[in-house]
Amino acid sequence: xxTTSLAGFALTLAAAAFTLPAHATQMTIDGNFADxxxxxxxxxxxxxxxxGILFTVDDQSNANNGYLNPxxxxxxxxxxxxxxxWYTKLDGQTYLALGLITGHDPNTPTGGNNYGRGxxxxxxxxxxxxxxxxxxxxxxxxxxxxxxVGTSNADWATGLWSAPGVYDPAHSxxxxxxxxxxxxxxxxxxxxxxxxxxxTLGGSHWFYEVEIPVAVFGGHWTGNSPTExxxxxxxMLCANDIIIVDPIPATVSEPASLALVLGAAGLxxxxxxxxx
Ligand SMILES: [Ca+2]
Ligand SMILES: [Ca+2]
Ligand SMILES: [Ca+2]
Ligand SMILES: [Ca+2]
Numbered sequence: 714x715x716t717t718s719l720a721g722f723a724l725t726l727a728a729a730a731f732t733l734p735a736h737a738t739q740m741t742i743d744g745n746f747a748d749x750x751x752x753x754x755x756x757x758x759x760x761x762x763x764x765g766i767l768f769t770v771d772d773q774s775n776a777n778n779g780y781l782n783p784x785x786x787x788x789x790x791x792x793x794x795x796x797x798x799w800y801t802k803l804d805g806q807t808y809l810a811l812g813l814i815t816g817h818d819p820n821t822p823t824g825g826n827n828y829g830r831g832x833x834x835x836x837x838x839x840x841x842x843x844x845x846x847x848x849x850x851x852x853x854x855x856x857x858x859x860x861x862v863g864t865s866n867a868d869w870a871t872g873l874w875s876a877p878g879v880y881d882p883a884h885s886x887x888x889x890x891x892x893x894x895x896x897x898x899x900x901x902x903x904x905x906x907x908x909x910x911x912x913t914l915g916g917s918h919w920f921y922e923v924e925i926p927v928a929v930f931g932g933h934w935t936g937n938s939p940t941e942x943x944x945x946x947x948x949m950l951c952a953n954d955i956i957i958v959d960p961i962p963a964t965v966s967e968p969a970s971l972a973l974v975l976g977a978a979g980l981x982x983x984x985x986x987x988x989x
Contacts, residue, residue: 737765737798737799738765738766738800739808740810740922740924742810742922742923742924743903743922744903744904744905745905745922746905746922749766750762750764751794751796751814753908753909753910753918754910755910755911755912755913756913757912759911759912760814760911762796765798767797767798768797768958769794769958770793771793771794772791772793772794772914773793773954774791774914774915780878782877782954783872783877783878783879784872784873784874784878784880784951784952784953785953786951786953786954788914788916790816790828790949790953790954791816792815792817792947792948792954792956793814793816793912793918793956794813794814795812795813795956795957795958796812796813796958797809797810797811797812797945797958799927799937799939806927807926807927807928807934807937808924808927809924809925810924811921811958812920812921813920813921813923813956814920815918815919815921815947815949816918817919817949819849819904819919828950828951828953829949829950830849830850830949830950831890831947831949831950832846832847832852832891833846833847833849833945833946834846834869834888834945835847835944836945836946837930837933837939837941837943838943839942839959843864843866843888844864845930846869846890846891846894847859847862847902847923847925848860848861849902849921852891852892853892856893856896858902859901860896860898860899860900861896861897861898861925862891862896863896863897864891864893864894865894866886868892868893868894869889869891870888870891870892871886872887872888872889872948872950872951872952873951874887874953887948887952888946888948889948889950889951889952890950898926898928899926900923900924901923901924902921903922904922905920907919908920921947927939944958946958
């Protein structure tokens with residue numbers, strides 16, 4: 714979901730590296746984001762990760778009656794930043810790593826007007842159909858935190874909104890957590906304790922750090938690289954705010970020669986046009 718930026722309340726940075734380096738930095742899955750190049754130093758630039766990491770930043774606050782997108786809730790339901798990279802380890806296995814910063818307390822119970830944390834949702838082909846979920850909590854007796862689950866959209870719970878600002882839980886298509894599906898493997902997942910001083914808008918924050926062996930993706934990923942474009946998104950169980958990392962097609966499928974011809978400026982134009 715591309716967030717509309719309203720001056721004075723929302724800070725939106727949407728940026729992506731155009732290529733991942735041949736040897737992207739390997740992450741340590743420990744709940745610490747220093748290895749991503751991210752810093753809670755009270756500045757806007759603290760959100761920006763190291764080179765070779767794809768990312769979206771959408772830091773909001775309680776301003777504007779706490780409107781996020783597509784719902785409300787302010788800082789307590791703010792999905793703030795999502796980071797993505799992949800790398801091949803010495804064991805020859807390639808891993809997809811995700812980093813999420815949110816103002817949503819992972820321990821928020823679901824009940825009354827409160828909604829707990831959701832799962833990471835992966836859409837290969839960027840066609841609105843989510844092929845995999847990475848579970849951030851136990852969802853059934855067999856689908857447990859850290860599991861990677863093969864899904865269709867019918868396997869997912871959905872949020873409270875049918876469109877931005879439209880409360881209609883019966884018709885929401887915003888996927889939130891995995892109810893059912895096929896356990897295809899295990900990710901590493903660590904959720905940090907709370908921290909402050911992230912960006913300039915204040916509030917408490919938490920960091921989710923995830924590493925997924927890409928072998929679980931089957932034909933969607935061959936060797937060191939994905940075979941098709943994909944999106945990763947995260948939200949909480951109400952889907953008040955949704956954050957998406959959207960690797961542009963050039964990142965994963967454009968021939969190197971074409972990328973060289975177009976250059977960074979050309980790719981930026983493609984990215985803008987696709988988002989309109
Ligand atoms: Ca780390
Ligand atoms: Ca946000
Ligand atoms: Ca925020
Ligand atoms: Ca798909």
